Amino acid sequence: MKKSIRMSAVSFASMLAAGLALQAEASTTPLPAEQTQGSVAYVSGGVSQGEATRFKAAFEKYPLVVKLFEHAPDGARDLYTAEADVKIVDPKGTVLLDRKADGPFMLVRLPAGDYRVSASLNGHRMAPHAVHVADGGHADTVFVFPAHTG
Numbered sequence: 001m002k003k004s005i006r007m008s009a010v011s012f013a014s015m016l017a018a019g020l021a022l023q024a025e026a027s028t029t030p031l032p033a034e035q036t037q038g039s040v041a042y043v044s045g046g047v048s049q050g051e052a053t054r055f056k057a058a059f060e061k062y063p064l065v066v067k068l069f070e071h072a073p074d075g076a077r078d079l080y081t082a083e084a085d086v087k088i089v090d091p092k093g094t095v096l097l098d099r100k101a102d103g104p105f106m107l108v109r110l111p112a113g114d115y116r117v118s119a120s121l122n123g124h125r126m127a128p129h130a131v132h133v134a135d136g137g138h139a140d141t142v143f144v145f146p147a148h149t150g
Contacts, residue, residue: 045103062107065140071147080104119143
């Protein structure tokens with residue numbers, strides 16, 4: 001009995017250490033470099049667990065967060081997806097951003113205003129979302145593609 005308790009304690013300690021190491025790595029490793037298209041700056045990624053943690057920590061620092069998921073075939077949960085094409089258009093119809101996402105998150109710096117955000121993955125186009133970015137505020141929009149789209 002003592003041996004199994006000791007083994008459980010060692011197992012728990014190992015899991016705790018691994019979790020702390022992941023958290024430390026997530027807080028010390030920067031996001032990928034911001035890129036620009038015209039006057040819009042963005043960063044995209046979040047594929048690995050550590051990178052996803054870093055992106056989530058940065059959500060509030062960006063005026064707009066675009067989240068990209070795909071329904072799991074078992075329907076139990078949504079899965080991260082990458083390689084979706086994201087387009088942001090202003091009210092005049094000017095395309096401000098048209099880029100492929102490197103992961104499930106795209107963090108975008110753009111001025112306050114109203115925008116239409118659309119996403120497509122392997123030819124499957126989602127309906128555009130109307131998004132309002134407030135001055136000094138934060139908005140997010142989520143696209144969930146059908147299972148087997150990616």
